[in-house]
Amino acid sequence: MNETKHGHEEDPATALRQTSLRVTKQRVAVLEAVRVHPHADTETVIRSVRETLPAVSHQAVYDSLHTLTEVGLVRCIQPSGSVARYERRIGDNHHHLVCRSCGLIVDVDCTVGQAPCLTPSHDAGFVIEQAEVTFWGLCPDCAVSGAAMVGDDHRSAV
Amino acid sequence: MNETKHGHEEDPATALRQTSLRVTKQRVAVLEAVRVHPHADTETVIRSVRETLPAVSHQAVYDSLHTLTEVGLVRCIQPSGSVARYERRIGDNHHHLVCRSCGLIVDVDCTVGQAPCLTPSHDAGFVIEQAEVTFWGLCPDCAVSGAAMVGDDHRSAV
DNA sequence: CTGCTTCTTTTGAATCAGTCAAGGAAAGCG
DNA sequence: CGCTTTCCTTGACTGATTCAAAAGAAGCAG
CATH class of the missing domain: 1.10.10.10 (Winged helix-like DNA-binding domain superfamily/Winged helix DNA-binding domain)
Structure with missing residues (x-):
C-alpha cells in the first residue's frame, strides 16, 4: 500500500x-x-x-x-543476552532503554548530550570513537504486572 | 598457591x-x-x-x-560481536573501553560519576536500574600498528 | 563418623544464531 | 540484447550455549 x-x-x-x-x-x-x-x-x-x-x-x-x-x-x-537487532535510525548517537523482563527496546536521546558520556576518566590510551549507553530496567508494563515476580531467571527476550 | x-x-x-x-x-x-x-x-x-x-x-x-x-x-x-565475558564485580558501576580491532577490554571509572549517565532525557515510563556505558575505539597498540590498515569492517560510527 | 537429602557435576546430545562455499540469477552497463 | 559483476539460493557447517539424565559431593542430622 x-x-x-x-x-x-x-x-x-x-x-x-x-x-x-x-x-x-x-x-x-x-x-x-x-x-x-x-x-x-x-x-x-x-x-x-x-x-x-x-x-x-x-x-x-x-x-x-x-x-x-x-x-x-x-x-x-546487541544488548547482553539478546541476538543482533537492527535499526534504521542512524547518524544521531541515540541510546537505548532495554527492559530486563520482556526485552523491549526503546530509543532515548542523549540529553546531557555530548560531554559527560563521551569522556571517560582516563582513556587508557585508547582512541575513542563512540560511547554507547544502554539503560537497563523495566518497561512500564513489566514494572506493573511483573514487579513482584521479577528477579529470578528470565533471560527470555521478547 | x-x-x-x-x-x-x-x-x-x-x-x-x-x-x-x-x-x-x-x-x-x-x-x-x-x-x-x-x-x-x-x-x-x-x-x-x-x-x-x-x-x-x-x-x-x-x-x-x-x-x-x-x-x-x-x-x-557482552559487547556487541563478542561472546560472554565475566569479571569479578566490585559493586561500583564502572564501564568499559573496547577495542574495535583486537577486542581488548579495559575498565574505566565513570568520572562524572553518577548523575549524567543515569538520567536519560525521557525514560518512556521505564523503571531504570542501571546505565551501562561502553566506549568503542582503538587500544594503544591497534591505534599505532593498525591505524592505516584498520577500516576493513568498520567505518567510524558517530 | 555414618547415612541421608539435596544440590552439583558429568556426560553426551541438542539447539540456535550465524557463517561458508559453490553454482545459478539478476542488476547495471554499453 | 548480451556481457560482466555482484547478489541470491541452496544446503551443509561451526561454535557458543543449553538440555536432560544419572552419578557424585556438600552439608546436615543422628
Missing part, C-alpha cells in the same frame, strides 16, 4: 543507490522491514521480508543486513 | 559461603579464574580452571558462571 508518492527522504531504493550498492528487491525489502520494525532481530526481519517476498533465503537477509550495516544504512545493536 | 594469610577480603570460599551457595572446588576455581583473567570469555575460564582441575566439564563452568552471576559475585558483559 501507500506507494512512493515522493520517493525521497528515506526511500530505500534511493538510499541504496546513494551508497552505490545494487538495488535489489531483497535489500529494499530488508531496509523497509527494519524501518517498520524498530530494533527487530534477524528472524523478525526475515519474516517481515517474506510477507512481500516469500522466497527470500535467510542468507540473503543476513547478507543484506551486514552490507547495509557496513555502508551505514542500518545500525546493529 | 598463596593460601589464606588473612583469608578474608576476596577469598572465594568465603564469598561463596556468604551467598549460601555450596562451596565446591569447581566454583572456587571459576571465581579464581575470573579474578585472574579480567574480562575472560568462557573458554578462557575453562582453560584456566583446568590448569588446577583438569577434569572439569565445560558445563560445570557454564553453570558456575551463571550461578555466580545470579548471586552477584561476578558480572557478565
Whole structure:
C-alpha cells in the first residue's frame, strides 16, 4: 500500500543507490522491514521480508543486513543476552532503554548530550570513537504486572 | 598457591559461603579464574580452571558462571560481536573501553560519576536500574600498528 | 563418623544464531 | 540484447550455549 508518492527522504531504493550498492528487491525489502520494525532481530526481519517476498533465503537477509550495516544504512545493536537487532535510525548517537523482563527496546536521546558520556576518566590510551549507553530496567508494563515476580531467571527476550 | 594469610577480603570460599551457595572446588576455581583473567570469555575460564582441575566439564563452568552471576559475585558483559565475558564485580558501576580491532577490554571509572549517565532525557515510563556505558575505539597498540590498515569492517560510527 | 537429602557435576546430545562455499540469477552497463 | 559483476539460493557447517539424565559431593542430622 501507500506507494512512493515522493520517493525521497528515506526511500530505500534511493538510499541504496546513494551508497552505490545494487538495488535489489531483497535489500529494499530488508531496509523497509527494519524501518517498520524498530530494533527487530534477524528472524523478525526475515519474516517481515517474506510477507512481500516469500522466497527470500535467510542468507540473503543476513547478507543484506551486514552490507547495509557496513555502508551505514542500518545500525546493529546487541544488548547482553539478546541476538543482533537492527535499526534504521542512524547518524544521531541515540541510546537505548532495554527492559530486563520482556526485552523491549526503546530509543532515548542523549540529553546531557555530548560531554559527560563521551569522556571517560582516563582513556587508557585508547582512541575513542563512540560511547554507547544502554539503560537497563523495566518497561512500564513489566514494572506493573511483573514487579513482584521479577528477579529470578528470565533471560527470555521478547 | 598463596593460601589464606588473612583469608578474608576476596577469598572465594568465603564469598561463596556468604551467598549460601555450596562451596565446591569447581566454583572456587571459576571465581579464581575470573579474578585472574579480567574480562575472560568462557573458554578462557575453562582453560584456566583446568590448569588446577583438569577434569572439569565445560558445563560445570557454564553453570558456575551463571550461578555466580545470579548471586552477584561476578558480572557478565557482552559487547556487541563478542561472546560472554565475566569479571569479578566490585559493586561500583564502572564501564568499559573496547577495542574495535583486537577486542581488548579495559575498565574505566565513570568520572562524572553518577548523575549524567543515569538520567536519560525521557525514560518512556521505564523503571531504570542501571546505565551501562561502553566506549568503542582503538587500544594503544591497534591505534599505532593498525591505524592505516584498520577500516576493513568498520567505518567510524558517530 | 555414618547415612541421608539435596544440590552439583558429568556426560553426551541438542539447539540456535550465524557463517561458508559453490553454482545459478539478476542488476547495471554499453 | 548480451556481457560482466555482484547478489541470491541452496544446503551443509561451526561454535557458543543449553538440555536432560544419572552419578557424585556438600552439608546436615543422628
